[in-house]
Amino acid sequence: MNLPLPAETLLLEGADAPAFAHAQFSSAVKSLTVDRWQFSAWLDPRGRVLTLFHLARLADDRYLLLLRGGSAAVMAEALRRFVFRSKVRITALPPRHLASGPALAQGSLVTGPTGDDDGDVSFGCDSHSLRITSVGDDAWRLPQLRDGWPWLPESCLGELLPPAISLQRLQAVVVDKGCYPGQEIVARLHFRGGHKRHLHRVTLSQAADAGDVLRKEERDIGRVLDVIATDRTFEALAILNDELVAEANDVNTLILDDDVAMTLLSSWPS
Incomplete structure (x- = not known):
């Protein structure tokens, strides 16, 4: 039996949230506009994938992360170690549910009518949408599996290099944005190959x-x-x-x- 998966989410907020996200995450964060989402990842210095997530920009200084495996509380605690004097607040939100919704353009983002953290959020996935909501289902899982969108089990967190899970195809890692954790490994694998x-x-x-x-x-x-x-x-x-x-x-x-x-x-x- 396929069981619905929980929605593990966290918020990045504050004047320095865009710069912080750009420096820590492996996607082209600066290109992300409000009411859009992109795949992204947080890597360790060895280039291993600590977390894979949907990165959504809710406002100029506010991002929502929907994790594809792992714990939002654990990630939030780990990220806080790198805040230093930056004006950014990192909050793990209470777990909710994931459900399938109507078709929405890939990368689009629709927030619920309340406009607050308890409102529904829909991530456009082309043939369907992935919703954070109060009642879950698993109808979204098969189309995403068939599209090659990985969900990372606990035992794989911190163990896999980006090529193993096709992160460049998903544009979750880029090689032309400057430094971020693991960037040198990503670039080496991109230009020299060799991952088997x-x-x-x-x-x-x-x-x-x-x-x-x-x-x-x-x-x-x-x-x-x-x-x-x-x-x-x-x-x-x-x-x-x-x-x-x-x-x-x-x-x-x-x-x-x-x-x-x-x-x-x-x-x-x-």
Whole structure:
């Protein structure tokens, strides 16, 4: 059974919020206008993804972060260590719910009628919208999985490099905005390549949990990020070794350990 996921959100507010977000996050924050959202990430100095999130600009000096995995309270506490004398306030909001809404243009943002922190917020995702609201559902999860939008399980936070989850394709990382944590690693991987694991959509013949390690002949060949039970099978986003993907393209379906049959459906570059 697919269970609705909670909405973990936090606010960045204050005169220095734009500069703070630009310096800490890996996306093109300065290009984000009011009532728009973009994918973004917070990386550690090794270039590992600490958090992946929707970054929405509510006002000139106010941003809302919707985390795709992880805890808003934990992220808020970690971010506060870098505030120093900046005029920025970081607040983890009480968990709410996520639900699917009507189609809205990609990157658009619609706030609820109350206009305050308790009002609904809708993130335009083209074929649908992702809503922060009081009653949740999971109808948004399958289209986002099929589009290759990862949701990061707890065990993967702080472990993955951006190419493994296709963050440049999502414009969650950029190489031309100056310094931010992990920027040198991002640039090196972009210009020199060399990362040997990437993001794929697959079907699995057996149930799996987010964070599960996939093995073939007792070798770690990948990691499940998100999995959804459909009528006849299990669709998943997984990070897979490039070498294994080449083998899967030759034979279509691979048999993994524990007799798990895996079929490759889609692949995304870094």
